[in-house]
Amino acid sequence: MKIYLEDSYVKEFEARVVSVNDKVVVLDKTAFYPRGGGQPADTGKLVKNEEYEVVNVKKDGDGVVVHLVDKEGLEEGDVVKGVINWSRRYKLMQYHTASHVLSGLLYKELGAKITGNQIDEDKLRLDFNLEEFDKEILKEYVVKTNRELRKNHVVKIYEIPRVEAEKDSSLVKLAGALPPSIEMLRIVEVGDVDKQADGGTHVRNTSEIPDLNFLKADNKGKSNRRLYVSFV
Secondary structure (H helix, E strand, C coil), rough: EHHEEEECCCCCCEEEEEEEEEEEECCEEEECCCEHHHHHHHHCEEEECCEEEEEEEEEECCEEEEEEECCCCCCCEEEEEEEHHHHHHHHHHHHHHHHHHHHHHHHHCCCEEEEEEEEECCCEEEECCCCCCCCHHHHHHHHHHHHHHCCCCCEEEEEEHHHHHHCCCCCCCCCCCCCCCCCCEEEECCCCCEEECCCCCCCCHHHHCCCCCEEEEHHHHHHEEEEEEEEC
């Protein structure tokens, strides 16, 4: 069970160890987000008598979430308490939802599609295709994003069949195609600003997000643009 998909605010949870291979641990349920979609993996710890630091989380080839801990000692069948590094996770949630608002505005008003992104604890990077490169225009969209954040948009998360999503081009802002072999798509909807397929963690309301500050914008050639922002 992937708890992070159901509730991004779960900070601690109890789980059973399904398998262990050296320092790689699989649990029957987890709130640890595995890296993907530009969002880094969660960090934290697994606790059973002693603490095992979770230094990386990822999905294996079958989509199973695996946890890399800092030392050996856990065994199959152990019951552990998972503790998320919440201050770090919450910043990533704030930046992730902010990225949807910013990318939603760029798409709705300029037709720009996101071609890549990277969320960090101290900044957000967005890559998108836009014919004209004008830093002042991009600064204006950072200001517009802050206005939208202050409107306290509710963030809704739900699933719809893939066939239904494919009929709505506005659902996917990435320039590439929908993820292959996925019958149900998880949709993240931020008020009336943005709606897209997404598997990351998000805040419940944009009122939880600080204002964004324009850091810099780069012209990556042709119609490729890169924008960096951080919280004020």
